[in-house]
Amino acid sequence: xxxxxxxxxxxxxxxxxxxxxxxxxxxxxxxxxxxxxxxxxxxxxxxxxxxxxxxxxxxxxxxxxxxxxxxxxxxxxxxxxxxxxxxxxxxxxxxxxxxxxxxxxxxxxxxxxxxxxxxxxxxxxxxxxxxxxxxxxxxxxxxxxxxxxxxxxxxxxxxxxxxxxxxxxxxxxxxxxxxxxxxxxxxxxxxxxxxxxxxxxxxxxxxxxxxxxxxxxxxxxxxxxxxxxxxxxxxxxxxxxxxxxxxxxxxxxxxxxxxxxxxxxxxxxxxxxxxxxxxxxxxxxxxxxxxxxxxxxxxxxxxxxxxxxxxxxxxxxxxxxxxxxxxxxxxxxxxxxxxxxxxxxxxxxxxxxxxxxxxxxxxxxxxxxxxxxxxxxxxxxxxxxxxxxxxxx
Ligand code: PLP
Numbered sequence: 258x259x260x261x262x263x264x265x266x267x268x269x270x271x272x273x274x275x276x277x278x279x280x281x282x283x284x285x286x287x288x289x290x291x292x293x294x295x296x297x298x299x300x301x302x303x304x305x306x307x308x309x310x311x312x313x314x315x316x317x318x319x320x321x322x323x324x325x326x327x328x329x330x331x332x333x334x335x336x337x338x339x340x341x342x343x344x345x346x347x348x349x350x351x352x353x354x355x356x357x358x359x360x361x362x363x364x365x366x367x368x369x370x371x372x373x374x375x376x377x378x379x380x381x382x383x384x385x386x387x388x389x390x391x392x393x394x395x396x397x398x399x400x401x402x403x404x405x406x407x408x409x410x411x412x413x414x415x416x417x418x419x420x421x422x423x424x425x426x427x428x429x430x431x432x433x434x435x436x437x438x439x440x441x442x443x444x445x446x447x448x449x450x451x452x453x454x455x456x457x458x459x460x461x462x463x464x465x466x467x468x469x470x471x472x473x474x475x476x477x478x479x480x481x482x483x484x485x486x487x488x489x490x491x492x493x494x495x496x497x498x499x500x501x502x503x504x505x506x507x508x509x510x511x512x513x514x515x516x517x518x519x520x521x522x523x524x525x526x527x528x529x530x531x532x533x534x535x536x537x538x539x540x541x542x543x544x545x546x547x548x549x550x551x552x553x554x555x556x557x558x559x560x561x562x563x564x565x566x567x568x569x570x571x572x573x574x575x576x577x578x579x580x581x582x583x584x585x586x587x588x589x590x591x592x593x594x595x596x597x598x599x600x601x602x603x604x605x606x607x608x609x610x611x612x613x614x615x616x617x618x619x620x621x622x623x624x625x626x627x628x629x630x631x632x633x634x635x636x637x638x639x640x641x642x643x644x645x646x647x648x649x650x
Contacts, residue, residue, distance in 0.1 A: 310627035313606035315443065315473070315583045317506035318623040319557075321540060322550035325505070328543035335535040343535070344542035350514055353545050354486050359519045364529055367472055367500035367513030371395045374435060374468045374496055374515070376528040379404040383434030386425055388417045390611035392443045392470060404434070410613075415445045415577055415585075419453045423460035435466040435496075441473045441482070444611045444619040446579025451483040458493055466494045466521065473581040475504035476555055482580065489516050496521055501537070503582060504551050505544040510537035558582045562622045568632050573642025577617070583608070585617040589639065593618045596638065603634040 301309075311318060321329075328344065335341035351358045364370050375398040379385060385399050389408035396406040407429060412418030417438065426436055438457065440449045449457075458467065469485045488495045496517040502508035512533060515525065544551075562584055566576040569586050577585040588596055593610045596618060600607045605627075608619030620631060 308604055310605045310623060310630045312621040312623050312627060312631055313608050314508070315503060315581070315608075315621045316508050317503060317554060317582070318621075318627060319506060319554055321506045321544070322547055324547045324550065325507070325540045325543045329510075329536040329540040332536045332539040338535070341535055344539040346533075346538040346542045349542045349545050354516055356486070356489060356516060357519070360489060360516055360522060362515040362517070362522050362525055362529060363531075363533055364513045364515065365511040365533055366502055366508070367470065367498040367515075368394055369529060370496070370498040370513055370515040370525075371468070371470065372398045373525045373528045374466075374498075375399055375404070376402060377525045378466055379434040384429070384432050385435055385437050386422065386429065386433050387437035387439075388422070388442070390444055390614050391417075391437070391439045392472070393611075395437045395468070395470075407433075411445070414447075415614075416447055417442060417449050417453075419449065419457050419460075422457060426461040426465060430462050430465065433465060435468055436461065437468050437470070439470040439472075440485070441477060441580045443473065443581070444583070444585060444608060444614070444617075445577055446473075446581040446584050447577070448477060448479055448482040448580050450479075450481040452481070454483075454485055454488075458488060458495065464494060466496060468496045468498060470498045472498065472500045472503055474499065475551060476558060476582050477580045478559060479580050486516050489518060492518065494518070494521060496525075501541050501544060504554060505541070506554075507537055507540055507544065510534065510540060512537045512541045557625075558622045561625060561628050565620070565622070565628050565632060569635065570645050572636060572639065573645055574635075574639060575645045583619055583621045585614070585619050586635075587617055589642065590616065591639075592616060599638050600631075600634055603630075603637065605631050605634045607631070 347358045347361050347363055350361050362370065362373070364373065371394050375385065375395060379399055379402060382404060384405050384407050385395055386407045387395065388411055396408065399406050407425060409418060409421050409425060412421065422436065426433065438449060440454070441447060471484060474484055484497070485495055486497050489497065496515050499514055499516065501512040515522065517525070562579060566584060569576055574589055575587040593615050597607055597609070608621065611619060622628065
């Protein structure tokens with residue numbers, strides 16, 4: 258019997274009702290709280306949440322495709338088991354990358370990879386080196402384990418400054434536990450080219466681990482970009498973090514993984530929870546096979562990103578050219594936090610502040626309807642100015 262998305266959602270809703278789970282959700286859930294003891298984030302009810310245009314967390318707003326829903330639905334029967342067939346998820350991921358299963362560490366989202374790398378490679382006050390702004394989770398985790406980060410500013414045109422990273426990696430070599438490179442970078446959406454990645458790996462101490470976060474790999478079109486997985490096969494100390502939360506639309510189900518040498522995986526494994534649910538193991542395996550759906554999501558996302566950026570530029574506001582399912586817009590001199598609140602009042606969720614780029618706002622690319630709601634809200638909040646273009650960036 259074909260499984261519809263409605264049947265699947267109904268199943269979850271029924272299960273939640275049965276368990277008596279409160280119908281409140283965290284609408285700002287992309288990043289961890291600011292630290293222990295942080296105030297609880299604002300919450301909304303399910304109805305309120307469903308009514309929002311969710312453009313704040315770089316999710317895939319189309320939801321998982323039918324093939325993935327079917328695989329997950331078929332796995333409900335393992336809810337009460339430990340040693341159930343798991344869809345060979347680790348083997349499938351290894352096959353997908355042409356590596357061995359020993360090169361894969363399966364995690365609850367790639368956020369767990371970032372934490373595990375921090376815990377494993379920042380002993381005794383060692384530091385992480387990276388740029389700012391980037392995906393702050395790595396730096397926040399370092400703080401939570403009483404370590405620190407060396408954060409370099411972005412270079413020209415908001416690009417990650419590779420020569421500066423190389424220089425810092427060498428001059429601080431004895432203090433560092435690893436280097437963090439988010440490629441493409443969140444929140445700018447800009448890639449580090451394959452030539453630059455090589456330049457970085459060749460320029461830093463040979464044994465320095467580099468965590469390369471490829472959460473948005475699947476959205477990149479630029480031929481100057483390439484995954485860094487081949488460096489694992491070359492025997493370099495790189496750890497690639499991947500997620501099923503973005504192109505595969507499984508953020509709420511929590512699945513990610515690291516690809517690294519057997520030795521590095523062994524160093525990380527003791528710190529991982531090893532706690533992945535039965536449904537998403539089957540959903541993840543199905544997702545790897547459904548390349549047609551992923552290509553469709555990529556195409557729709559890029560088309561809508563370009564269309565939205567063109568509309569904002571016609572209205573007089575510059576955007577940063579992105580290779581991902583989000584982009585940044587310059588707010589014409591305004592600061593982002595009050596603007597986020599204004600969008601929230603119009604039932605549109607947009608990205609949080611990314612210091613020091615607080616005069617920009619990060620916007621995720623959602624469905625056509627959500628992007629239309631975003632553009633309408635933008636035009637209500639921001640007065641029209643002369644047309645601008647991003648040419649030259
Ligand atoms: N890395 C980057 C760059 C991200 O933007 C995110 C989430 O937005 C993550 C990692 C963590 O995502 P997840 O834990 O859902 O895989």
